[in-house]
Amino acid sequence: MRNPGRVDPAPQAWADALRAVVQVRRGHPHVSARPAPPPFEYVYRPPRSHDLQAIHERVLEADLLQRLPEVQAIDGMFALPRRLRYVTQECGEFGAFYRPADAEVVLCYETLRTLYERGQDQQRASRLAEDHPLRYTRANIRFIVLHETGHALVHLLDLPVTGRQEDAVDQLAAILMLRFAGVEETPAEVIANLRMAANWMLSDSTGAYDLEAYAAEHALGEQRYFNLQCLIYGTDPDSFAGMVDTGDLTAQRARGCARETRLISRAWLRLLLPHLAPGYEIYEDEAARYLEQ
Incomplete structure (x- = not known):
């Protein structure tokens, strides 16, 4: 059984890297006088449909988007050229997306309803808490919100992505969840959250696909599932050795997951460090030493 008090090496290394290369340098003579970036904005748009009204009221009362710990952590961290807005709204169908023209990350009320219903189905089927x-x-x-935030950062910071962008922002979402967990969350709870996210990727799995599915911008749900499982396994292969036995990961893929997790973390760190906002200044030599490890 995994020790819930143990700190996973991969996310801890990411945290240590940020602490090593990012310094608060208020008043330092070499810090540029750039203005701070605008903070994120959070909007909960009223739905037209009566059956979504209760969901709107709950997310508005809870201030759902602003209270997501990972979003809180990165609010103001990057020197974005314009304000990024997080929105909940009625969409007419399940979904979430980034709207580049308005710099908006949109989460649909229908998505919240569908996710809760699936959670209820799992609870009844497996007699869960x-x-x-x-x-x-x-x-x-x-x-989901961090995935769409990844699209926003790629767009607003003009980040290079040489592969499939959907895969890249899946990776960033996982890294942010590993790095910026809630204050009271244990590592075990963080991993449990990621595994529930991976489970959703299999929700529409049929095992049989047509040409349109293979040509889609997203990888197949099974591929996204195993990619995320590999990132989880790669944080601590010893503690997660049982994932291979249960079929959550193949032995062949598992052998490279620690290296894959490390490379992905380093790649995103390298991409994002140059865009840190004032107050998160970089010591270039320390950053270079870490990235050469």
Whole structure:
């Protein structure tokens, strides 16, 4: 059994790297006098449909988007050229997306409803804890919103992505969840959230696909699932050795996951460090030493 008090090496290394290369240098003579970036904005748009009104009222009362710990952590961290807005709204269908023209990350009320219903189905089928539907919904909201935030950062910071962007922002979402967990969350709870997000990727799995599915911008749900499982396994292969036995990961893929997790973390660190906002200044030599390890 995994020790819930143990700190996973990969996310801890990412945290240590940030602490090593990012310094608060107020008043330092070499810090540029650039203005601070605008803070994120959070908007909960009223739905037209009566059956979504209760969901709107709950997310508005909870200030759902602003209270996501990972979003809180990166609010103001990057020198964005314009304000990034987080929005909940009625969409007419399940979904979430980034709207470049308005710099908006949009989460649909229909998505919240569908996620909660799936959590209820799992609770009934497996006799899970009473709070499982809410935990399942929240875990998936965090991953989905961070996935779309990845699209926003790629667009607003003009970050290079040489592969499939959908895969890249899946990776960033996982890294942010590993790095910026809630203050009271244990590493075990963080991993549980990621595994619930991975579970959702299999929700529409049929095992049989047509040409349109293979040509889609997203990888197949099974591929996204195993990619995320590899990132989880790669944080601590010893503690997660059982994932291979349970079929959550193949032995062949597992052998390279620690290296894959490390390379992905380093790549995103390298991409994002040059865009840190004032107050998060970089010591270039320390950054270079870490990235050469």
